Amino acid sequence: MAYETIIVEVEDHVCTIKLNRPDALNALNSHLLGELGDALTDADQNDKVRCIIITGSTKAFAAGADIKEMSEKSYVDMFLSDFFGREGETICRTRKPIIAAVAGYALGGGCELAMMCDFIIAADTAKFGQPEINLGVMPGLGGTQRLTRFVGKSKAMEMNLTGRFMDADEAERSGLVSRVVPAKTLMEEARAAADKIAEKSMLTTIAVKEAVNRAYETTLSEGLLYERRLFHSLFATDDQKEGMAAFTEKRSAQFRDR
Numbered sequence: 607m608a609y610e611t612i613i614v615e616v617e618d619h620v621c622t623i624k625l626n627r628p629d630a631l632n633a634l635n636s637h638l639l640g641e642l643g644d645a646l647t648d649a650d651q652n653d654k655v656r657c658i659i660i661t662g663s664t665k666a667f668a669a670g671a672d673i674k675e676m677s678e679k680s681y682v683d684m685f686l687s688d689f690f691g692r693e694g695e696t697i698c699r700t701r702k703p704i705i706a707a708v709a710g711y712a713l714g715g716g717c718e719l720a721m722m723c724d725f726i727i728a729a730d731t732a733k734f735g736q737p738e739i740n741l742g743v744m745p746g747l748g749g750t751q752r753l754t755r756f757v758g759k760s761k762a763m764e765m766n767l768t769g770r771f772m773d774a775d776e777a778e779r780s781g782l783v784s785r786v787v788p789a790k791t792l793m794e795e796a797r798a799a800a801d802k803i804a805e806k807s808m809l810t811t812i813a814v815k816e817a818v819n820r821a822y823e824t825t826l827s828e829g830l831l832y833e834r835r836l837f838h839s840l841f842a843t844d845d846q847k848e849g850m851a852a853f854t855e856k857r858s859a860q861f862r863d864r
């Protein structure tokens with residue numbers, strides 16, 4: 607499908623989606639988020655794709671929701687259209703693993719989009735922030751909720767209240783990103799992680815994603831039970847037999863998603 611605000615490439619088993627509004631530092635407008643949702647839905651339905659990478663440019667992953675698109679909207683416009691509600695849900699409904707490869711600014715909705723992905727690999731140039739407060743608003747795509755779960759109340763509160771940016775090292779120390787890599791190797795590293803994930807049984811990658819996400823959405827005892835039941839269910843699969851046989855026979859497993 608031809609898109610205007612994103613570039614989508616499927617190579618081997620990895621779908622890479624590059625946000626592409628360079629003149630606006632990849633600001634997220636309705637059109638871009640709609641296209642991103644469509645591309646993620648397509649990737650989820652494409653049997654060839656086993657892992658997804660979302661990235662931006664070297665200067666900006668995304669500098670937030672598009673301020674120019676929002677500036678004249680009224681409360682009624684925002685409320686009745688449930689602004690970005692549907693788009694956010696479409697992104698979060700993606701079942702296959704999504705890696706955010708972040709260089710440069712990931713601010714406001716950009717930071718929130720990165721947090722909707724399953725993990726973030728950051729270039730050493732990355733800067734994260736929730737500067738909505740400087741615009742007389744507040745985050746609307748998870749900045750007060752996901753950021754607090756990732757980095758704790760004190761830092762989330764400070765970032766949301768002051769609008770200050772966090773550099774890549776601080777983001778790694780705080781648990782926001784899984785690791786920091788030199789900017790010039792960002793896509794190579796993200797791709798290597800995606801290739802590793804693509805080698806696994808998709809039954810297990812989807813189950814792991816669902817189970818880890820439960821850790822944010824339910825109590826510990828419910829989450830542990832959910833995890834254990836999923837773990838049990840994987841013993842109904844050929845891939846469990848293959849994975850364990852391969853270990854015993856000292857060879858690589860050949861998973862078939864069955």
Ligand code: CAA
Binds near residue numbers: 716
């Ligand atoms: N929306 C619309 N356009 C944006 C934008 C945004 N969020 N961020 C940058 N741009 C545009 C600029 O207007 C500029 O366009 P023009 O050349 O037409 O003027 C272009 O991108 C380049 O930006 P700058 O000249 O500002 O670049 P810089 O290097 O001097 O500064 C920056 C970079 C610090 C990221 C700065 O652009 C900035 O502060 N951007 C806004 C960040 C922000 O406030 N984000 C939160 C948005 S609200 C939100 O996200 C709500 C939510 O939770 C859903």
